Amino acid sequence: MNIWQFMLHNHTEVLELTLEHLWLVGASTFFAVLIGIPLGILITRWPVLNKPVLGTANIIQTIPSLALFGFLLPAPWIGARADRLAILALTLYALLPLIRNTYTGIKGVDRAVIEAGRGMGMTDRQLLWQVELPLALSVIIAGVRVGVVISIGLATIAAAIGAGGLGEYIFRGLAMVNDQVILAGAIPAAALAILADVSLGWLEKRLTPH
Amino acid sequence: MPDSAIQFRSVSYRLENGRELLHDLNLEVRRSETLVLLGRSGSGKTTTLKLINHLLAPSTGEVRVEGRSTREWDVIRLRRMIGYVIQDVGLFPHFTVARNIGLVPQIENWPPDRIQQRVEELLEHVGLDHSLGERYPRELSGGQRQRVGVARALAADPPLLLMDEPFGALDPITRAELQREFLALQGRLHKTVVFVTHDLREALLLGTRIALMEDGRLISVNTPQEFVDSTEPMVAAYVAAFGTPEIRKRANP
Ligand SMILES: Nc1ncnc2c1ncn2[C@@H]1O[C@H](COP(=O)(O)OP(=O)(O)OP(=O)(O)O)[C@@H](O)[C@H]1O
Ligand SMILES: [Mg+2]
Numbered sequence: 239m240n241i242w243q244f245m246l247h248n249h250t251e252v253l254e255l256t257l258e259h260l261w262l263v264g265a266s267t268f269f270a271v272l273i274g275i276p277l278g279i280l281i282t283r284w285p286v287l288n289k290p291v292l293g294t295a296n297i298i299q300t301i302p303s304l305a306l307f308g309f310l311l312p313a314p315w316i317g318a319r320a321d322r323l324a325i326l327a328l329t330l331y332a333l334l335p336l337i338r339n340t341y342t343g344i345k346g347v348d349r350a351v352i353e354a355g356r357g358m359g360m361t362d363r364q365l366l367w368q369v370e371l372p373l374a375l376s377v378i379i380a381g382v383r384v385g386v387v388i389s390i391g392l393a394t395i396a397a398a399i400g401a402g403g404l405g406e407y408i409f410r411g412l413a414m415v416n417d418q419v420i421l422a423g424a425i426p427a428a429a430l431a432i433l434a435d436v437s438l439g440w441l442e443k444r445l446t447p448h
Numbered sequence: 449m450p451d452s453a454i455q456f457r458s459v460s461y462r463l464e465n466g467r468e469l470l471h472d473l474n475l476e477v478r479r480s481e482t483l484v485l486l487g488r489s490g491s492g493k494t495t496t497l498k499l500i501n502h503l504l505a506p507s508t509g510e511v512r513v514e515g516r517s518t519r520e521w522d523v524i525r526l527r528r529m530i531g532y533v534i535q536d537v538g539l540f541p542h543f544t545v546a547r548n549i550g551l552v553p554q555i556e557n558w559p560p561d562r563i564q565q566r567v568e569e570l571l572e573h574v575g576l577d578h579s580l581g582e583r584y585p586r587e588l589s590g591g592q593r594q595r596v597g598v599a600r601a602l603a604a605d606p607p608l609l610l611m612d613e614p615f616g617a618l619d620p621i622t623r624a625e626l627q628r629e630f631l632a633l634q635g636r637l638h639k640t641v642v643f644v645t646h647d648l649r650e651a652l653l654l655g656t657r658i659a660l661m662e663d664g665r666l667i668s669v670n671t672p673q674e675f676v677d678s679t680e681p682m683v684a685a686y687v688a689a690f691g692t693p694e695i696r697k698r699a700n701p
Contacts, residue, residue, distance in 0.1 A: 354538030357501055357610075358552050358600075359527030372542050 241421050248422065252407075256426050259403035262321065262393045263430075266328030267386055274333045274385075275378065278340025279366065292341070295334040303327065303395045311399075324396035324403075331392055332385030339381025343374030376446040383438035390431040394423065404430075452476045453608060453640040454500055458509035461495055469495050470664045473509070482634060482641040483669075484655035486648065486686070491661040493644040494535060497610045500642065501530045513608070528552060531601030535612040535644075537593050539585040545571075545596050546581035552604040570599040575629055591622045598630075602637075609641045615650070627653055648690045652676070660686065 245252050281288045301309070306327045316322045347370050355365045371378075397405025407423025410416075454477035461470040470492050477483045485493045498504040499511050502518040510517045513526060539548050547554075549570050550563040558566070571578055574595040585593055598614055615626045627650060634641065634654075645651055651658045652672045660667040660675075660683055667682045676687055676696050687695050 348538070348541075350534060350536035350538035351540055353503065354532070354534050355540070355551075357498075357503055357527060357530075357532035357534060358555075359524045359530075360551075360555060361524055364555055369540060 241418050244418050245422050255404050255406050259393055262324050262328060262396055262403050263389045266325045266332060266389055269329040270332035270336050270385055274336025275340050278337045281341055282344045295337050298330045299334050303392050307399045320399050320401040323399060324401035328389045328392055332389050335381040335384040339377050343377030344370045347373045376442050379438060379442040379445060386434045387431050390427060390434060394427055451479060453479045455512040459506045459511055460508045461504060462507040468664060473666050475659060475666055477640060477642055479640050480638045481656040482643055482654055484651040484658045485644045485661060486651045486658050487661035488646055492664040493661055494612055497612055497642060497644060500610060501527050501532055529606045531606040531609040533597045533601045533611040533614045537597045539593060539596060541585055545583050548596055549599045549603055556604055570602060574599045591618050607640060609639045612644045630654060648686060
């Protein structure tokens, strides 16, 4: 049996694990966007928070993923289910690119444009929603793209704590010393990463202001 | 209503590092006049404008607009009654020309059909074809962009207008055309205008009075005629730099 036959034979399981994988990545990206973009906006308004916020997000990124899963294990409610734990950890990892890109995207908006808006009497909120965010959108999407691609890779490790996803095959294959089983997890994961990268890259390009 | 629309009272502006950009400025802008701020690059013209709409706050002294200090104004209300044409044009690149022009009416919650009507009117005012409304700023020439910048500032019919080198970086022919249009427009609208330029010819043509600035200080305020006749050394030097005989001719057409 070659790898393709193996995957075809086990297509229900492959599909199930892929969907689990997507759930981990999708949910964590959702939370990362929900937290990261407001934090990125916040540090453009309160520059004193810039260093602590970006510093913390940076440090989180340097924690090895298995260790982070371990650290979070004792957390109440979260620690009770492996997928919650995995989603929290993936959210934390995806925060840095989101915060950073939101911040640099907004800071990168032409000063003359901001000044014009301010001078015409736009409120801070109007300036944010009508000018800064639309003009920073492509840079923010680039942050989402980096976050998603990182998450797809890291989510394979979530299988180690029993959160499911395509990592199941990888760990099972490692235990069985069976390359085919490893590849059955690795190939779909890689395909997802490429797909996400290409489609978000396309979106990013489309939204780039000229 | 007081006769002066804007007053600077002993205004200084310093950066946080202590560098003084404006020194003890006392200046009055009368209602319905076009006061030109003339001066070399870096003399503090833009800084002076930004103190009027409170993009900058004076370090000492006060700026009064319509009799009230800019510190006491609700800053949003203050800015909405002051049209502002910024030096770098600063059109919103993601908005069409029409939406750029209609921005202040939009944030003032005008009904859409009234905004549209106003935009059409303004395009005409500044000599742009209606079809340009659908375009984006990047699809315009530099001169067209500057016209849009002027139209945008006029949109909500503000009584005050701050224009920071609105016709800079244009070829002489287009520039002359826009200057003529400005005069025609001002003849009808009678706004209080503070107009920044470093071009003496433009100052003489458009200004009812000319305030000469140098190195963060106000040197003098003169009518165009007084300006060309002045014996004040810095004024005379400015006139000389533009060629005295030709300039005199302009002041006495
Ligand atoms: N935010 C700032 N930080 C530091 N220096 C500044 C700042 N803004 C203005 N300056 C300095 O203040 C001086 C006056 O600047 P301003 O923009 O008012 O000049 P200007 O007369 O408008 O010149 P130009 O004709 O070139 O536009 C300049 O020396 C400028 O470098
Ligand atoms: Mg300037």
